Amino acid sequence: MNDHAPNSWEARAAQYALYGFTDLPSVRDRGTVVVTHGEGPYIFDTNGKKYLDSNSGLWNMVAGFDHKGLAEAAKAQYDRFPGYHAFFGRMSDQTVALSETLVNVSPFPRGKVFYTNSGSEANDTLVKMLWFLNRAEGRPQATKILTRKNGYHGVTAVSASMTGKPYNEVFGLPLDGFLHLTCPHYWREGRDGESEAEFTARLAAELDGVIDREGADTIAGFVAEPVMGAGGVIPPPEGYFQAVQAVLRRHGIPLISDEVICGFGRTGEIWGALTYDFMPDAIISSKNLTAGYFPMGAVILGPDLSDRMQAAIDEIEEFPHGFTASGHPVGCAVALKAIDVILNEGLMDRVREGAPRMQAGLSEIAGHPNIGELRGIGYMWALEAVRDRDTKTPFEAALSVSERIANTCTDHGLICRPLGQSVVLCPPFILTDAQMDEMFGKLDAALKQVFSEVA
Ligand code: PMP
Numbered sequence: 001m002n003d004h005a006p007n008s009w010e011a012r013a014a015q016y017a018l019y020g021f022t023d024l025p026s027v028r029d030r031g032t033v034v035v036t037h038g039e040g041p042y043i044f045d046t047n048g049k050k051y052l053d054s055n056s057g058l059w060n061m062v063a064g065f066d067h068k069g070l071a072e073a074a075k076a077q078y079d080r081f082p083g084y085h086a087f088f089g090r091m092s093d094q095t096v097a098l099s100e101t102l103v104n105v106s107p108f109p110r111g112k113v114f115y116t117n118s119g120s121e122a123n124d125t126l127v128k129m130l131w132f133l134n135r136a137e138g139r140p141q142a143t144k145i146l147t148r149k150n151g152y153h154g155v156t157a158v159s160a161s162m163t164g165k166p167y168n169e170v171f172g173l174p175l176d177g178f179l180h181l182t183c184p185h186y187w188r189e190g191r192d193g194e195s196e197a198e199f200t201a202r203l204a205a206e207l208d209g210v211i212d213r214e215g216a217d218t219i220a221g222f223v224a225e226p227v228m229g230a231g232g233v234i235p236p237p238e239g240y241f242q243a244v245q246a247v248l249r250r251h252g253i254p255l256i257s258d259e260v261i262c263g264f265g266r267t268g269e270i271w272g273a274l275t276y277d278f279m280p281d282a283i284i285s286s287k288n289l290t291a292g293y294f295p296m297g298a299v300i301l302g303p304d305l306s307d308r309m310q311a312a313i314d315e316i317e318e319f320p321h322g323f324t325a326s327g328h329p330v331g332c333a334v335a336l337k338a339i340d341v342i343l344n345e346g347l348m349d350r351v352r353e354g355a356p357r358m359q360a361g362l363s364e365i366a367g368h369p370n371i372g373e374l375r376g377i378g379y380m381w382a383l384e385a386v387r388d389r390d391t392k393t394p395f396e397a398a399l400s401v402s403e404r405i406a407n408t409c410t411d412h413g414l415i416c417r418p419l420g421q422s423v424v425l426c427p428p429f430i431l432t433d434a435q436m437d438e439m440f441g442k443l444d445a446a447l448k449q450v451f452s453e454v455a
Pocket of ligand 1 (some may be wrong): 153286
């Protein structure tokens, strides 16, 4: 047990804060890391300890923790016009400017944007849009949402229902009508002797079967992350989105790309859909959209869905939806700057240039016999720990191997994230080669230490 001084930051955190998504035994033993400031990819705690945050906060702080241009963009907008809504036919000029920019940088020839404060709310909003337009079009039964096991889409009641994680059972979720298909993880889900292409074909056939069973006219949409993030960094198997989209098109069901993590550079392209060469019907964006400098999410509808949505709104004369801070002018000004920094100041180029180095460094570390799989793309990677590499047997759950690895990394001044039996690395795009080497060194040392303890 940690025994911090009664009035310390750690003690006050434990007394006053409720922790979400936190491994409580670790916190009870180790206390809370209370963070005061950052520099580049580093954060500092109240004791002055410095950590390299190889997770960019929660995937989002891609420009690091002290980007002057982003802070200045926020300050300038706070001085000019510090807050407004987007209700009643009014919205800020920054909201208009960002909407135009988002449509222009989207893969769509035209489209429309709606704002939220988070990725969860963006997924929630998307589902409400589909329900709204299907009812307006005389198909009130078209409500079901298809996602995948292990997919992560958020924590509101709807987006948690889309999320394919068993932990949501503690809330009695998912709600009815949210169906989860097989996780597209070839290494874990592929059958003996099944090729990657055969695995893809099986998943497409499963989708087709579920649509036939449920009735295509009851399904509102299929939502997927191009690369599953919080599910453990799972890139799709060969040809996956092409095969899935062919099935969806045959049944007239929209494909929505949840780009909350992948969007704005994480895979080395602006959209994960571009990396995997498919054209979605809508995009969900958040996180990198503001480089983490303001809470914001967006639903970007492509031509078909925006036309249908506009027609439904024209008919009903109102879309009764929106958040007080939807399209917040400061958020929009920050997003405009973040998009400029990512696309025009070379941040995305650095992912493209750095990705082979990242892969090479992690491949060397993954030579350890207790690493079963290294997977990822761009600047999002996971190393999965196994007791036995040949049989892919995991470590006993009670050993909490990935938590131990992450805690050991933290001791060495490296933040990384345990996810299932994997450890995730998704650094800020500004990472220098020397900082990348520091990350490799600390990770390698932590892995060797933990594997020697649990062997
Ligand atoms: N979708 C995806 C793919 C995500 O990774 C996340 C957050 N990790 C969300 C949605 C939810 O976003 P938020 O936490 O901003 O609600």
